[in-house]
Amino acid sequence: MKPAAFEYQRVTTVAEAVKLLRDAPDAKVIAGGQSLVPLMNFRLTRPSLLVDVNGIKALQHVVWDGTYLRIGSLVRHQQIADHAEIQKHFPVLAVAARHIGHWAIRNRGTIGGSLAHADPASEWPAATVALQAEIDVEGPQGIRTVPASEFFQGYYSTVLQPDELVVAVRIPYPKFRLGFAEIARRLGDFALAGAFVEDDGGQGFVTWFGIADKPVRVHTVLPDNMEARREAWQQALGTLAIADDSKSRRHLAVQMAERAWQHSRLEGGKYLSEEAAGGDPL
Numbered sequence: 001m002k003p004a005a006f007e008y009q010r011v012t013t014v015a016e017a018v019k020l021l022r023d024a025p026d027a028k029v030i031a032g033g034q035s036l037v038p039l040m041n042f043r044l045t046r047p048s049l050l051v052d053v054n055g056i057k058a059l060q061h062v063v064w065d066g067t068y069l070r071i072g073s074l075v076r077h078q079q080i081a082d083h084a085e086i087q088k089h090f091p092v093l094a095v096a097a098r099h100i101g102h103w104a105i106r107n108r109g110t111i112g113g114s115l116a117h118a119d120p121a122s123e124w125p126a127a128t129v130a131l132q133a134e135i136d137v138e139g140p141q142g143i144r145t146v147p148a149s150e151f152f153q154g155y156y157s158t159v160l161q162p163d164e165l166v167v168a169v170r171i172p173y174p175k176f177r178l179g180f181a182e183i184a185r186r187l188g189d190f191a192l193a194g195a196f197v198e199d200d201g202g203q204g205f206v207t208w209f210g211i212a213d214k215p216v217r218v219h220t221v222l223p224d225n226m227e228a229r230r231e232a233w234q235q236a237l238g239t240l241a242i243a244d245d246s247k248s249r250r251h252l253a254v255q256m257a258e259r260a261w262q263h264s265r266l267e268g269g270k271y272l273s274e275e276a277a278g279g280d281p282l
């Protein structure tokens with residue numbers, strides 16, 4: 001199908017974008033278009049105006065200052081996968097980026113678009129929750145900062161107001177060892193289940209995605225013994241409302257948590273090359 005008729009405006013500043021969004025409440029921001037355009041083609045959404053933010057240079061930065069990583073909302077998934085400092089200091093993010101769709105999607109889709117879209121099976125919402133990131137949002141009243149743990153409300157739902165823009169994500173250097181794993185039906189598909197695990201030696205957190213209406217971060221013990229760890233994953237899962245509550249989804253969630261934990265034991269560079277050896281031919 002083709003989208004319903006719409007107006008189109010390209011902007012070069014956040015202020016221009018916010019003004020257009022404020023003046024036309026059913027307007028929508030378009031960034032990479034990888035989620036919005038399919039929805040428009042199916043007429044599941046019919047914005048009267050598209051505000052194209054791709055010309056806003058101020059949203060295209062990646063800055064690592066030794067304490068925080070700041071990623072502008074227009075940074076593409078593939079840029080995160082390829083970024084040398086992200087690979088070095090946040091390998092888990094570079095690995096997670098490679099699991100997003102196919103190359104063509106990663107080459108256009110943006111981190112800001114992914115956060116605003118809030119698909120519960122997406123990597124970036126879970127990554128920001130797992131790494132306790134903060135999300136900067138700009139609207140008519142200026143900039144406000146929202147912890148990722150409070151940003152996602154449920155299926156495709158966030159605290160963003162219609163006249164607000166995601167401008168950047170700020171991610172603190174992780175205190176713990178981190179690992180990531182996900183499983184999808186085919187390479188490039190959305191995850192059936194995925195997990196980020198932080199291990200602080202004997203205890204830590206698991207953040208699951210694809211299994212509930214939004215990413216969920218749960219504290220857990222992390223014993224050295226694998227059987228005891230499996231018990232711990234089960235217990236952590238037991239407290240959650242799982243999407244379809246099927247046995248197989250629970251099984252996959254436990255498997256992914258365990259695999260992510262195993263990955264958290266790998267040194268960063270080795271983790272990246274092992275993942276690369278797994279290969280993404282797309």
Ligand SMILES: Cc1cc2nc3c(=O)[nH]c(=O)nc-3n(C[C@H](O)[C@H](O)[C@H](O)COP(=O)(O)OP(=O)(O)OC[C@H]3O[C@@H](n4cnc5c(N)ncnc54)[C@H](O)[C@@H]3O)c2cc1C
Pocket residue numbers: 028029030031032033034035036037038053073099100101102105108109110111112113114116117121122123124160164165166167188189190191
């Ligand atoms: C075949 C296919 C497979 C995919 N697989 C995956 C996958 O495995 N994992 C995954 O995470 N994603 C996947 N995606 C989605 C992809 O990652 C998108 O890039 C992402 O969800 C949205 O980013 P975008 O920049 O394309 O946003 P757009 O499509 O342009 O916009 C999406 C939504 O966010 C809003 N928006 C965009 N930018 C902003 C902003 N800065 N501030 C406020 N609102 C904004 C738009 O108004 C719209 O509502 C897939 C997509 C396709 C088509």
